[in-house]
Structures are given as structure tokens and as C-alpha cells.
Amino acid sequence: MNYLMTKVEMPLIPVIAELEKNGYLIDCGFFTSLRDYLEPEQADILAKIQEIAGLEFNPNSSKQIAKLLYEALSLPIPKKTEKGSPSTDEESLTLLSNENQVVHKILQYKKIAKLLSTYCKFPLEVDYDLRLRPKYNQIGTVTGRLTATNKIQTLPKEDGYGIRNGFIAPPGFKIVAADFDQQELFVLASVSGDQAMLEAISSGVDLHGLVAKKIFDLDCEPNEVKRLHTKKRNQIKAIQFGIIYGRSAQSLAKELSLTVEEAEGLVKAYFKSFPKVEAFIENSHIFAKRNGYIVDVFGRSRVLPDAQRTGRSEFGLLNASLREAQNFPIQAAASTVTKLAMIQCHNHIRESHPQIKMILSLHDELQFEVPDEEVEHFAAELPALMTDLGVESFGFKIPFKVTVTSGQSWGSLAAHQQPSLESAK
DNA sequence: TACTTCGGCCAC
């Protein structure tokens, strides 16, 4: 039997069962108060929009918005949807927001509508004990990641109202969260075997800052790049994420307000610094073209029949496949790393901390509900539990890094006091 | 009423 089946997926089943049994405690009062605050706001904004557009106008309808903006008001169409209709998404509306006051109001309305329709209904979805119990799907993605119901994986971070504050620990308990730092970049460095990137990561400094310093030849410390050269650091950040996603120079250029040539130059400089990253990407493309599938270091595979297309008219399909081939070995291996960490945490809790509950798994993060008196101890144990995974033979020669935070709610997690790096060694 | 498609938007 192969590794993934015997050491990952099968042992994970009882962990997921626990996760589903535990659920996440909800502060229902928080959400009903927020709803009661937002509903009149929404009604006010709707009234103002309807003054301009007519009484039966519904800003929840993209069709009606398009009709109003592009027909009645004859505003220019910034972009179209996949099917060719004039787009009314946030990006388009923001571009038009100076043209007409109603656009601004529609944007405000959409923000509130999203919160009310999607993120204020948890009180209706909790069980008798006020716990939300998402269902995890172990085979919900092609890459090995978990999927989950109840929007537990898509709670907004910067919504202005602190939605995450409504996800709480009971009295006498704290939420303890553990995140892998830059998990996918660690994976990329490891599976590509790029010595420069591995060293950059091992150094423990801000990775985007360090790479920006290297590529732009900055003369400050890597950890100061974020403050002193924010823009340059953001460019590197976009490039590094772009590599994980197979992003084109063209779309990088658009996001960073650069010319395509400038973006291409940056990517070139990046690859010059990390040659094995470039080779790894090329090899992923070549493998997928040759074989019609791709496989990661743990043996997880994905069929990619479109990678073998050759026709001119199939170029789009081919390229989409090659991006998938490029992303898969990174995202898939990262998902296995998280699953291994889940299994270790679960086993350790079962043996030593019967009061602790695992309550969330979110791609590169795990959360636990921990009795106050055990928080210190468990927080200190977590990094080793999640990083000593026995995966050296799969190419992971440098340890992953984990950051632990804790707090009364998901929205108020704060850095946990950690032992210094020196004493950890 | 039930289901599907579309446009849109939230996360990692």
C-alpha cells in the first residue's frame, strides 16, 4: 500500500470525525446585533439608489446594474464577464465610481449585502449547543486540500466589522491557532531543491524582503525592506505567489502597474537568483506535456489530458493545463504536510490533552480550543508537533516554521509569547 | 417547487 493511503488519508479519517464532532462555538448575539445594525444601513442606501434608478431597482442583480450603468447612464464598459456581458464587479464599479454618485452607493450596498446574506446567518446554522459544525470533504479538491461547508474557510479578514470575532472559545478556554509560515514557498524551495531559496528560508528573515534586497540590490537589512521599500517588496511578493499559481507577466504587470517588459524583467531576475525554481517549473510543464498527468513528491497525482493538446485553437486549454501542472506539486505537497500535522496533533491530544479540541483546519493553519491552564504548555508543544513530520526522505531537508497565536476569539488572536530562537536550538 | 447557470466575492 502506498504512503498517501496508509500514512495520510486513512489515519486522517478519525481526525476529521473529531473535527466535525467538535465544531466551532458561535457568539450568536454578536451576529444578531451586527445584522440589526446593518439592515437599516442597507435600507438607507437602497432608498438612495432607488431615488436615482427607480423603485423596483434591485442592486443585488448584476443584470439590472448593467442596464442602469451602461444603457440608462451610458457609462463606458470597463470589462466584460466570461460570457461576454458587461461586468458589474467591484473592479469595474470602482473604475466608474467617479463618473456617477450612484455607482458609489451601489458599491456600499454590495459590501453590506455580502455581509448580511453570507456572514450574518450563523445563528440559524448552529446546533443546539451553539456550535457550527462544518462538514469536511476529504476528497473535495484535486490537490488534496480539504473543502468544508458553512463558509468556515472563507470568513472575511478585513470586513470592517470583525466577523471573525463571532467565532469564540467558551469561558475558561482559549482559541489557540498554529499557522505554517509561507507554507507553499517552503514546499517550493524543498521540492525544487533550490539552494539559494532554501538558504533564504533557513535564515529566518522576512523572505519577500530578503529576495527584494537581493534582486533590487537594496542596502538595508531584509527585515527593514517591508518598511523602507514597501513597493519593491510587494512586487517580489506578487512574483513569488505568481510562480505558485503560474501567473503570466502580463497579469503581474497589471497588478503592479508596470509595463509587461518591466514585469518580464523582474521575473527573469527572480529566476536568475533561483535557477532551480525555474527548472522545476519547466520540468513540471515538460512532464505534463509528455505524460498527460503530474505527480508530487508524496505520490499524489492529477490527470491533465489538456496538457497534451497541440492545436492552435487549443492554446488556451494547453496553457491552463500547464498552470495547473505548475501549481499542483506545490499545493498538493503542502496539503499533505498539513494533513500529517493534523494527525500528529490529534494523536498527541488523545494521549496527553483529553480536554483540548481541534476545531478548525484551514489549508496551512490549525485551531484548537484549549483550557486556559493548558494554553502555555500546548502552545509550546505545537510547533514541534507540526514540523517533526518525518518527511526528510521526500525532500524536506529544512524544517517548516509554525507561528502560534491565541485569544478569546478567532478575530482577536495575538502573537503568543514564544521561546527565543536561541533557546529553541 | 426544484434545479441549473451566471455573475459575483469570500478565503488560502
Place this chain on the structure above:
DNA sequence: AAACGTGGCCGAAGTA
């Protein structure tokens, strides 16, 4: 026309 990978889920509108 766009050109960024993996998803869930919302309301509107159309269809069975």
C-alpha cells in the same frame, strides 16, 4: 477577452 492555482456559497434569473 483574458491570460492566477484550489475551493464554497450567495441572489437573480431562467428552465423543468
